[in-house]
Amino acid sequence: MASVRIREAKEGDCGDILRLIRELAEYEKLSDQVKISEEALRADGFGENPLYHCLVAEILPAPGELEEPCVVGYGLYYFIYSTWKGRSIYLEDIYVMPEYRGQGIGSKIIKTVAKVALDQGCSQFRLAVLDWNKTAMDLYKALGAQDLTEAEGWHSFCFKGEAMRELAGR
Numbered sequence: 031m032a033s034v035r036i037r038e039a040k041e042g043d044c045g046d047i048l049r050l051i052r053e054l055a056e057y058e059k060l061s062d063q064v065k066i067s068e069e070a071l072r073a074d075g076f077g078e079n080p081l082y083h084c085l086v087a088e089i090l091p092a093p094g095e096l097e098e099p100c101v102v103g104y105g106l107y108y109f110i111y112s113t114w115k116g117r118s119i120y121l122e123d124i125y126v127m128p129e130y131r132g133q134g135i136g137s138k139i140i141k142t143v144a145k146v147a148l149d150q151g152c153s154q155f156r157l158a159v160l161d162w163n164k165t166a167m168d169l170y171k172a173l174g175a176q177d178l179t180e181a182e183g184w185h186s187f188c189f190k191g192e193a194m195r196e197l198a199g200r
């Protein structure tokens with residue numbers, strides 16, 4: 031039987047990661063927002079000072095099978111700093127292809143992020159989810175996450191391109 035492996039992404043995985051980033055954006059009905067290129071993913075994640083880290087979930091063929099390992103999910107994270115809690119991780123994306131969902135792969139990715147966080151001296155990792163995405167929210171809650179919007183009332187803000195340029199006077 032095929033098995034699943036969660037491993038750190040390599041530069042050569044950027045094509046697969048971009049494919050899955052696009053699938054996630056489509057699922058979130060926000061495809062038009064994806065402007066990232068494979069080149070940018072390569073440069074930003076695999077240069078001298080990586081701006082992000084990525085875990086990929088790979089299906090390994092059973093011994094004797096001829097297929098290549100196949101990337102079916104990913105979790106992309108980076109380090110942030112909390113003035114209250116210090117070193118922290120932000121899990122930007124987590125995605126598993128539809129046909130591989132419900133088999134524990136998403137939970138495995140999240141558990142691996144928790145291990146990385148502890149290994150790196152972090153006391154927490156954060157993530158955001160759209161308000162209609164009940165499946166994902168139920169999973170995070172089941173794994174022990176706290177809904178900060180519910181508990182503390184946070185709203186997420188962003189200065190996007192034009193607004194930011196105006197602020198910067200450029």
Ligand SMILES: CC(C)(COP(=O)(O)OP(=O)(O)OC[C@H]1O[C@@H](n2cnc3c(N)ncnc32)[C@H](O)[C@@H]1OP(=O)(O)O)[C@@H](O)C(=O)NCCC(=O)NCCS
Binds near residue numbers: 054125127133158165
């Ligand atoms: C959220 C997501 C990453 C979870 O990955 P996953 O591999 O399905 O996660 P798991 O199998 O570990 O757990 C999923 C839970 O949903 C249940 N489930 C059952 N069938 C399912 C299905 N077809 N699809 C999704 N979840 C299913 C599982 O049983 C499990 O619940 P349980 O822990 O009570 O058994 C995945 O569903 C996904 O990519 N969703 C679309 C993108 C998304 O919402 N990303 C998160 C954005 S914040």
